[in-house]
Amino acid sequence: MIGLARTAPTWINMNHIQLTDAMFRVLRDFIYDISGIFFAEDQKAILESRLQQNIKKRQLTNFGDYYYYLKYDRNKEEEIGLLIDTITIHETYFFREKKQLDTFMDEVMPELAERGRKNGRIRIWSAGCATGEEPYTLAMLFLEHHDFRDxxxxxxxxxxxxxxxxxxxRGVYRESSFRAIDPYFQKTYFTKEETEFRIMDKIxxxxxxxxxxxxxxxxWGLLPEMDAIFCRNVIIYFDAASKKRSINAFFQKLQPGGFLLLGHSESLLALSTDFVLRHFKHDLLYQKPPDVKPNYFNLSDMNK
Ligand SMILES: C[S@@+](CC[C@H](N)C(=O)[O-])C[C@H]1O[C@@H](n2cnc3c(N)ncnc32)[C@H](O)[C@@H]1O
Structure with a gap:
């Protein structure tokens, strides 16, 4: 007769904390309510594995106590911050989605320059900028573009x-952030520090x-109205309701004629009909129709 093993097989990690289906739903809803990020049923294992360290760091032993900590502890704000850092994906690199950036540089920036000459400035928003490669890429493009000298x-x-x-x-990057950059930009705007590269102050x-x-x-009232918004590879983690909410708010935040740039796998299909799809030579971009009145609401209005 084969007896039951008294000790667990070595491949079972005794320190692993199990996430039950019920607790998964509680945590999933909590995360959704604070961030719009949605974990579908088949992503339970991902959430379970990502949160192991957070729970152990607080010397807790189960997900129920962890949830209680997030909800009620005096340090809950700090813990929620750590939770967000743990569950968000920060994958990014300089000059990501080059084709879209080429269109932006060749065909959109000259239009923005015209607006800039009228208004005295141009405002761009990188929403969901992660570790900074996207906004710094844009800063390099604007610095290089002769239309924006003044x-x-x-x-x-x-x-x-x-x-x-x-x-x-901090602006210091490893080689992996440079996988899509033209060597000219790396040489011109970064200084090498041992194995890393520091971005220059002018960027x-x-x-x-x-x-x-x-x-x-x-x-969002903290931000002014924008001429272009880059929100690439961010709302892919949202469900349809929070995607719609964000897109609608981007629409309000854009100047008439302002541009919305999404990631190449993203579209406004079934999310919004407010924008027009502008056809450029090598890409399609969303634009707020030029004749829509700007949204004048801002924080200072709240005090009136
Ligand atoms: C994959 S990165 C995209 C970075 C960059 N836009 C790009 O395309 O390379 C997604 C970023 O969105 C951020 N993010 C996710 N949910 C967010 C939210 N509710 N508010 C603000 N940022 C969010 C994450 O923290 C992460 O840094």
């Missing part, structure tokens, strides 16, 4: 993850980093 360019770069923003503000200068949860629309 136009003030402001680049707002926001993210929900404080850990990602800290890396962005940092037009970029303002802010901690902002796209799901907290009330805080």
């Amino acid at each position: 136009i003030n360019v402001e680049i707002y770069a926001t993210d929900i993850s404080r850990a990602a923003l800290a890396i962005a503000r 940092k200068q037009p970029v303002v980093f802010l901690h902002l949860n796209l799901y907290e629309k009330e805080r």
Whole structure:
């Protein structure tokens, strides 16, 4: 007769904390409510594995206690920050989606320059900027473009993850961030420090980093109206309702004629009919129709 093994087989990790189906739904809803990020049923194992360290760090032994900590502990804000850092994906690199950037540089930037000459400045928002490669790429493009020599360019770069923003503000990058960059830009705008590369101050200068949860629309009033919004590879983690909410708010935040640039796998299909799809030589981009009145609401209006 074969007896039951008294000790667990070595391939079972005794320290692994199990996430039950019921607790998964509780945590999933909590995360959704604070960020709009949605974990589908088949992503339970991902959430279970990502949160192991967070739970152990607090010397907790199960997901129920962890949830209780997130909800009620006096340090809950800090823990929620760590939760967000853990569950968000910060994958990014310089000059990501080159074809779209070429269209932006060749065909959109001359239009923006015209607006810039009228208004005295241009405002760009990198929403979900992760570790900063996207806004810094834009800063390099604007610095290189001769149309913008005398136009003030402001680049707002926001993210929900404080850990990602800290890396962005520091501006020091490993080789993997340069996988799609033309060597000219790496040579011109970075200085080598042992195995890493530091971005130059003149690229940092037009970029303002802010901690902002796209799901907290009330805080968007902190930002001015934009001429173009880059929100690439961010709302892919949202469900349809929070995607719609964000797109609608981007529409409000854009100047008439302003552009919305999404990731190449993303579209506004079934999300919004407010934008027009502009056909350029090598790409299609969303634009707020030029004749829509701007949204004048901002924070200072709340005090009137
Ligand atoms: C995959 S990165 C994309 C970075 C960059 N836009 C790009 O395309 O290379 C997604 C970023 O979106 C951020 N993010 C996710 N949900 C967010 C939310 N509710 N508010 C603000 N940022 C969010 C994540 O923290 C992460 O840094």
